Amino acid sequence: MTFTFPAAQVDPELNAGSTAPAFVLHQVDVAYKFTPLIPGTVFNVLLLTFPNCDANGICVLHRQSVMRGM
Helix, strand or coil: CCCCCCCCCCCCCECCCCCCECCEEEEEEEEEEECCCCCCHHHHHHHCCCCCECCCCCEEEEEEEEEEEC
């Protein structure tokens, strides 16, 4: 299973002249890939209900944090 990070975001608020973003966005993306601690088909069937798990039982958790800077 591979994970692709999303593209960096741009601040939607423009400066007074509407020529450039008014702020800079600082963005941190973290992705953690793991396999279950207890191997076995019974547990892997439960993991398939988790949205970011594949048929092999490998899962990816992704978190993103965005903060405005001046």
